[in-house]
Amino acid sequence: MASSSSTDVGEEATCPICLGYLTDPVTLDCGHNFCRDCIVKYFDTWEPMQVGDLECPVCKARMQRGNFRPNWQLANIVEKIKLLPPNKEEKDLCKKHKEKLHLFCKEDEELVCWVCERSPEHKSHTVVLKEEAAQEYKTLICDRLEHLKREREKILPYEANIGEESNSLLKLTETERQNTLERFKQLHQFLEKQEKHLLNEIEEMEKEITRRREEQLARLSDELSSLERSIREMEEKSQQPASELLQDIRRTLQRCERRGTSGNPLTFPLELKREISKFRAANPFLYVGMEKIKDALLSGLLQKANVTLDPDTAHPCLILSEDQKSVRREYKDEALPDNPERFSDRPCVLGCEGFTAGSHFWEVTVGNEGEWWAVGVARKSVERKGFFFLSPEEGIWVVGKWRYKYKALDSCHSSLSLSEEPRRIRVTLEYEEERVSFFDATSGTKLYTFSGASFSGETLVPFFFLFGDETHFSVMY
DSSP states (O other), X not given: OHHHHHHHHHHHTBOTTTOSBOSSEEEETTSOXXXXXXXXXXXXXXXXXOOSSEEOTTTOOEEOTTOEEEOHHHHHHHHHHHHSOOOHHHHTXXXXXXXXXXXXXXXXXXXXXXXXXXXXXXXXXXXXXXXXXXXXXXXXXXXXXXXXXXXXXXXXXXXXXXXXXXXXXXXXHHXXXXXXXXXXXXXXXXXXXXXXXXXXXXXXXXXXXXXXXXXXXXXXXXXXXXXXXXXXXXXXXXXXXXXXXXXXXXXXHXXXXXXXXXXXXXXXXXXXXXXXXXXXXXOGGGSSOHHHHHHHHHHHHSEEOOOOBOTTTOXXXXXXXXXXXXXXXXXXXXXXXXXXXXXXXXXXEEBSXXXXXXXXXXXXXXXXXXXXXXXXXXXXTOOOSSOOOOSGGGTEEEEEEETTXXXXXXXXXXXXXXXXXXXXXXXXXXTTTTEEEEEETXXXXXXXXXXXXXXXXXXXXEEEEEOSTTOEEEEEO
């Protein structure tokens, strides 16, 4: 009953012309209610076609123009109805025709009533029962749901793997953190021990300088006293008469000669200066610039690689030593099998050792007689057959001698600023930092650094290129 009465009240609050809630409602003499604007427009449109009195749009009762009155009580009721939540039956009714929404328009994808179906807006559309449409869309939803569930099942293992891998990586980074702290702790302890040892040596030298200074000063004081006595004796002797002066004159002269200085007083500071020079020679890092100290410490943190040459990669013109630590260029090619690993056109050879992480270094003694040679690092996947450029774009990072000039073989073939020809080159590889550096191993001078190198996660190996007939390399360990 409540539902029926609420529906009746809703109908009473609806304008028969616009089918919406009454706005500024007015009541005609016949008792029907309309929006003021709706009924005024209706009569304005209807009046020219009709002679005599006007008619009510609902019951056709005749009346004169303007013969309607405001319905303030109904206006208040309409405003209150607007504030009420719609009931289920009203939700299921067409807002325009107040008929139940039994149908579904597929083109507009909306519920419609039987009146809407016959209207021009939906006349050419496909309209089906709402239950039929619901079942069809339910099937589509279930298909989409199954697809989404399958996708979720695919993602869940990845999520678990990412969690496990990230935890593993976090444990690895924690291990590296502890290793780093331990390495620097050992380094600090070593430096503190060296500092204490060297300061003790300096303190001992200071004590020795003081002791020998006091001894030397005491000896010099004794000698000065002896000389003063000899001087007084000789002065007195020189004033004596001839008979007295000549008495025992030989012994007097011999006695004065023996009172000369016992040694060179400058020997003492010269000896100590030599000791200080020895101290400096034994501890050169105390007297070089900070850049060299940094490089020396870096070398201490790098892992020295025991590089050997891989005979399976050597070009036929290259001759390796028995211990695979040296290589030289020969005029004639050796009769070697053309295996996939061997360089066929370029006279190159790779190291056996591969690096995928960490910081490493090795040193190479170079023969500088040749016109063309290069040493450095390359990807293990570097081209072996045919011609290729020695460049980072080909996965090769090297420095060397190029037409009698020392260069870094980057995109610009940058020249190296050298005070003298290097006889031993130190190659340093810092994998995680993607950096390859070269130093003169004798002087410690940095020759060149390839920074921001793209290793692409590949294995890197030592690389050697020997073009001149007189070129040779030896790997140090």
